[in-house]
Amino acid sequence: MTETPSEALLRHILTTAKVFACVGVSMNPVRPSNYVARYLGLKGFRVIPVNPGHAGETLYGETVYPELSAIPADIPVDVVDIFRRSEAVPGIVDQALDRFPDLKVIWMQIGVRHAEAAARAEARGVTVIQNRCPKIEYQRLFGELRMGGFNTGIISSRL
Amino acid sequence: MSEQRSPGFDTLLIHAGARPDPATGARQIPIYQTTSYVFRDADHAAALFNLQEVGYIYSRLTNPTVAALQERMAALEGGQGAVCCSSGHAAQIMALFPLMGPGKNVVSSTRLYGGTVTQFSQTIKRFGWSAKFVDTDDLDAVKAAIDDDTRAIFCESIANPGGYVTDLDAMAKIADAAGIPLIVDNTTATPYLCRPIEHGATLVVHSMTKYLTGNGTVTGGCIVDSGKFDWSASDKFPSLSEPEPAYHGLKFHETFGPLAFTFHGIAIGLRDLGMTLNPQAAHYTLMGIETLSLRMQRHVENAEKVAKWLEDDPRVDFVTYAGLESSPYKAVADRICPKGASSLFTFGLKGGYEACVKLVDSVDIFSHVANLGDTRSLIIHSASTTHRQLTPEQQEAAGAAPNVVRLSIGIEDADDLIADLDQALAKATA
Numbered sequence A: 001m002t003e004t005p006s007e008a009l010l011r012h013i014l015t016t017a018k019v020f021a022c023v024g025v026s027m028n029p030v031r032p033s034n035y036v037a038r039y040l041g042l043k044g045f046r047v048i049p050v051n052p053g054h055a056g057e058t059l060y061g062e063t064v065y066p067e068l069s070a071i072p073a074d075i076p077v078d079v080v081d082i083f084r085r086s087e088a089v090p091g092i093v094d095q096a097l098d099r100f101p102d103l104k105v106i107w108m109q110i111g112v113r114h115a116e117a118a119a120r121a122e123a124r125g126v127t128v129i130q131n132r133c134p135k136i137e138y139q140r141l142f143g144e145l146r147m148g149g150f151n152t153g154i155i156s157s158r159l
Numbered sequence B: 001m002s003e004q005r006s007p008g009f010d011t012l013l014i015h016a017g018a019r020p021d022p023a024t025g026a027r028q029i030p031i032y033q034t035t036s037y038v039f040r041d042a043d044h045a046a047a048l049f050n051l052q053e054v055g056y057i058y059s060r061l062t063n064p065t066v067a068a069l070q071e072r073m074a075a076l077e078g079g080q081g082a083v084c085c086s087s088g089h090a091a092q093i094m095a096l097f098p099l100m101g102p103g104k105n106v107v108s109s110t111r112l113y114g115g116t117v118t119q120f121s122q123t124i125k126r127f128g129w130s131a132k133f134v135d136t137d138d139l140d141a142v143k144a145a146i147d148d149d150t151r152a153i154f155c156e157s158i159a160n161p162g163g164y165v166t167d168l169d170a171m172a173k174i175a176d177a178a179g180i181p182l183i184v185d186n187t188t189a190t191p192y193l194c195r196p197i198e199h200g201a202t203l204v205v206h207s208m209t210k211y212l213t214g215n216g217t218v219t220g221g222c223i224v225d226s227g228k229f230d231w232s233a234s235d236k237f238p239s240l241s242e243p244e245p246a247y248h249g250l251k252f253h254e255t256f257g258p259l260a261f262t263f264h265g266i267a268i269g270l271r272d273l274g275m276t277l278n279p280q281a282a283h284y285t286l287m288g289i290e291t292l293s294l295r296m297q298r299h300v301e302n303a304e305k306v307a308k309w310l311e312d313d314p315r316v317d318f319v320t321y322a323g324l325e326s327s328p329y330k331a332v333a334d335r336i337c338p339k340g341a342s343s344l345f346t347f348g349l350k351g352g353y354e355a356c357v358k359l360v361d362s363v364d365i366f367s368h369v370a371n372l373g374d375t376r377s378l379i380i381h382s383a384s385t386t387h388r389q390l391t392p393e394q395q396e397a398a399g400a401a402p403n404v405v406r407l408s409i410g411i412e413d414a415d416d417l418i419a420d421l422d423q424a425l426a427k428a429t430a
Helices: A007-016 A032-042 A086-099 A115-123 A134-141 A144-148 B009-015 B042-049 B064-077 B088-096 B114-121 B123-127 B139-145 B168-178 B252-273 B279-289 B292-311 B330-336 B352-362 B392-398 B414-428
Strands: A019-023 A046-050 A079-082 A105-108 A127-129 B081-085 B105-109 B130-134 B150-156 B182-185 B203-207 B221-225 B316-319 B344-349 B378-380 B404-408
Touching: A007 A127, A007 A134, A019 A032, A032 A046, A032 A134, A079 A086, A086 A105, A086 A115, A105 A115, A115 A127, A134 A144, A134 B252, A144 B064, A144 B252, B009 B064, B009 B292, B064 B081, B064 B221, B064 B279, B081 B088, B081 B252, B088 B114, B088 B150, B088 B182, B088 B203, B088 B221, B088 B252, B114 B123, B114 B130, B114 B392, B123 B130, B130 B139, B139 B168, B150 B168, B168 B182, B168 B330, B221 B252, B292 B316, B292 B344, B292 B414, B344 B352, B352 B378, B352 B404, B352 B414
Parallel strands: A019 A046, A019 A079, A079 A105, A105 A127, B105 B130, B105 B150, B150 B182, B182 B203
Antiparallel strands: B081 B221, B203 B221, B316 B344, B344 B404, B378 B404
């Protein structure tokens, strides 16, 4: 259960992960899930969209898959990012653990939590982040939130 | 700095929000005197305007110097984010704006700065808002004042002018039970003496004009959000929980989680109310904050000496300083602001109104001004100035009756302050 992940852990994830699979991402450019995907893409992550209602379409240059198990085996997903209600989490976690033997992180967005599914993933050695947004954490840890007057918690006299 | 070690308060005073300037390496925070900022390209501009990325657009909304101050204030109060604005009065409107609407009310302490009483009892009516004033020492009265249209409880941690201390823990409990936020004005205490979020406050507002800036140079205000309130738990806060038409139906709370109130303050509050803090003023305030702890220690030390001396003087009727053993607020002060009760308090003169006016005219070191929290010691007769617009009943409730003089004790030599009051009291009571 990682309700309050350490800064070091978040930094580690966001500097080592390369491929996110965003489950439940919206095709509507003003929905938060859509612009989290767009933002992660801008920051150099590969973002694989997962949304059964739009399977086969393209979002920010990537094919939309209907579910995690439909993602081709040669795409090395590091992080499964869940934009679904908490009730949908166990099914997604099971599919993720089944599909990606090397999965590093299961990330649940703000308001999304599932202790039991999280425990199952952690038992497999997968890091679980709950109730957080990778875009906000990236902005907080790597400076952008400074521009908005947010408390980044960063104290440093280095350039 | 090693991970997971939380920096102490005095380190935050100097460093929070103040990393070296990325463009130049400047160690002190530069004053970014610019209205606007160049976009990388059209997509970048669009993303900024859609709130999909954080960045600078226009200084009515965001400015790097002001942002540094905002981050510092958020860090000092232990909040998620902060919005700075042009004055403490602006901060109060900015804090209420996302919560209120026509027909809605705020339950407010009677013990407030007189200007706040006027803002709440008169001016906000023009927005269709209202305030219900209660004595916050009477917890049952606070509970009874809350109705279905109440959207917040408002109080000052250390109240101006009397220096009375509000039981923030009790206020927070009442606000929680009612599902509404507690807004605490922490101007007089400063985060050095009191951190209201640790006592359950949702929002903390400041007039940074006072102890934070400390030298009586500029006006400024600030709203710090704890990030802890669930704006979507009821339908009471649609500005934060419902789709915002001006941003393509974006829901602030759903989208920004604990950062929602701060984003709203910038994207709606500053955008449309325009009560922006300018970067010069932010700079003066940042400079002041660096020495906040040192100054507050001296303010408290001097206030304790002066208050004790006044209390023992036969020409003085009473002294309200909550740091005195005789104060009925001593116990609550020890819990809410254990490092001291700041340096703002009142005392009553046996000679009444006339003696008060004569006293104010007879001081040499004390300055007769309508400010507080300056390095200089200040004196004012509230009933004829800061609390003049109030009815006699409101003056009495606020602790600003006609026989009362307010002091804001500075950081000079306490013995000189006592000598000045002594000679002025002699003239006032002659």
